[in-house]
Amino acid sequence: MTSQPPGTRLHRWLATRMDRATFAALIEPTIADLQHEVEAAGDRPWPRRLAIARGYAAVLRVLAGHGFAWGGVLRRWGVVAAMGLAGALLMTWSQALHSEARITRSAFVFPMLLTPLVLRLSGAAAAFRPLMRAAIAAGMLMCLFGQGTVFIPGATVVLNIVRFVVLFLIVAFFASVGVSAAAVPHTFFQARRRQSIVAALAAASAAACVVLLRQAIVGPYEPRTLVAMTPFFVTFLAVVQLPAFFVTFIVSAVMSRATVALTLVGALCFPISTLVAARFDGGGISEVVGYLRFQPVLLLWHGLPFLIGGAVFGWMLARPIRAVQVAQPVVG
Amino acid sequence: MNERNESRIPTLSQKEQVVLDLLISGGEQFGLELVENSRGAVGRGTVYVTLGRMERKGFITSEQEPPAPGAIGLPRRIYRTTPLGERALRAWATFTRELAWGGQA
Numbered sequence: 001m002t003s004q005p006p007g008t009r010l011h012r013w014l015a016t017r018m019d020r021a022t023f024a025a026l027i028e029p030t031i032a033d034l035q036h037e038v039e040a041a042g043d044r045p046w047p048r049r050l051a052i053a054r055g056y057a058a059v060l061r062v063l064a065g066h067g068f069a070w071g072g073v074l075r076r077w078g079v080v081a082a083m084g085l086a087g088a089l090l091m092t093w094s095q096a097l098h099s100e101a102r103i104t105r106s107a108f109v110f111p112m113l114l115t116p117l118v119l120r121l122s123g124a125a126a127a128f129r130p131l132m133r134a135a136i137a138a139g140m141l142m143c144l145f146g147q148g149t150v151f152i153p154g155a156t157v158v159l160n161i162v163r164f165v166v167l168f169l170i171v172a173f174f175a176s177v178g179v180s181a182a183a184v185p186h187t188f189f190q191a192r193r194r195q196s197i198v199a200a201l202a203a204a205s206a207a208a209c210v211v212l213l214r215q216a217i218v219g220p221y222e223p224r225t226l227v228a229m230t231p232f233f234v235t236f237l238a239v240v241q242l243p244a245f246f247v248t249f250i251v252s253a254v255m256s257r258a259t260v261a262l263t264l265v266g267a268l269c270f271p272i273s274t275l276v277a278a279r280f281d282g283g284g285i286s287e288v289v290g291y292l293r294f295q296p297v298l299l300l301w302h303g304l305p306f307l308i309g310g311a312v313f314g315w316m317l318a319r320p321i322r323a324v325q326v327a328q329p330v331v332g
Numbered sequence: 333m334n335e336r337n338e339s340r341i342p343t344l345s346q347k348e349q350v351v352l353d354l355l356i357s358g359g360e361q362f363g364l365e366l367v368e369n370s371r372g373a374v375g376r377g378t379v380y381v382t383l384g385r386m387e388r389k390g391f392i393t394s395e396q397e398p399p400a401p402g403a404i405g406l407p408r409r410i411y412r413t414t415p416l417g418e419r420a421l422r423a424w425a426t427f428t429r430e431l432a433w434g435g436q437a
Contacts, residue, residue, distance in 0.1 A: 011406065
């Protein structure tokens with residue numbers, strides 16, 4: 001058996017996973033130092049062990065200090081771990097406060113939808129497969145830490161397998177939805193626009209967190225105060241509203257060329273979703289009208305994520321539409 | 333951004349001063365030798381970051397050590413100062429001395 005100097009396997013492993021420039025500038029010389037120190041220690045066991053320990057500690061210090069900023073793989077799995085753990089915290093928190101399914105589902109789904117977008121924006125991954133793998137990993141981390149272990153100790157093996165498969169399918173489904181949103185190769189999802197989408201989703205998420213916090217402070221869940229405020233419902237209703245939004249927007253775009261005007265149209269389109277949400281919440285038409293008349297502050301509060309989302313979409317769409325208008329001027 | 337950085341006057345951090353000082357007084361050295369000779373001023377976790385930065389600034393140059401007969405490990409890099417690095421250290425020393433005099437006046 002040929003003996004390899006210590007650090008050879010680590011060198012080989014990191015070589016394929018790290019950014020080439022970082023690897024050559026930082027990791028390679030640190031491993032070279034480790035190997036030379038061990039060689040200098042000769043056959044004496046304790047100095048040799050000490051040199052190995054010091055060498056690996058130096059590699060770890062370099063990786064901890066500088067690997068995250070430069071290493072694609074480390075950054076990717078750092079994001080996955082952060083999203084998985086943040087999602088697990090959000091799930092545990094929501095489950096401790098509520099038995100309301102919308103909130104717990106939102107807490108489960110939202111981090112998974114967000115993971116691929118965060119990965120794209122941070123530059124940690126761009127291709128479909130790595131995004132998919134990372135989103136699924138974040139989802140499974142959430143299952144592991146947010147719902148106890150993926151396997152229930154007391155249950156039968158078959159039940160555990162079924163539970164795991166169901167969880168995995170849910171995770172895979174929502175991961176693929178998020179990845180599709182993040183990986184669409186179209187100018188619509190250029191960096192700045194993706195950032196806008198993430199900002200709108202983050203605003204919705206922050207609003208939901210504020211509501212959860214308020215519930216934790218002021219008391220039990222009141223059904224009507226949480227209409228449409230959970231991130232999942234914000235995302236879901238925004239998707240449902242898009243066709244209606246597009247029609248209104250395109251009609252407005254024919255009549256106006258100003259970006260600001262089109263942005264305002266976008267912002268005004270989306271509170272419609274709040275009314276749909278109020279209807280979803282079990283109220284009849286008269287209750288929705290009453291809600292509009294007597295709860296204007298709540299209406300504004302509930303519509304805020306949609307307002308932000310609408311403005312963002314309006315602004316995003318205004319420029320390409322204007323570009324088309326410039327290319328094909330409206331006759332009139 | 334890079335163009336703007338390049339047009340700026342190069343600065344010299346405390347660690348970079350220590351490294352330049354060691355390389356001028358002791359001649360060309362390996363990274364680990366610099367760590368040992370600096371008596372704790374430069375750590376093993378940061379030495380190559382500092383050296384990389386100094387190389388980009390043009391204060392030092394490096395090359396791989398020639399392969400020794402029978403060596404099985406990775407080759408190390410040996411570092412030496414450039415005339416610009418020597419000038420930068422001298423200028424920095426003058427600058428800090430002038431500031432100190434200015435403070436006393």
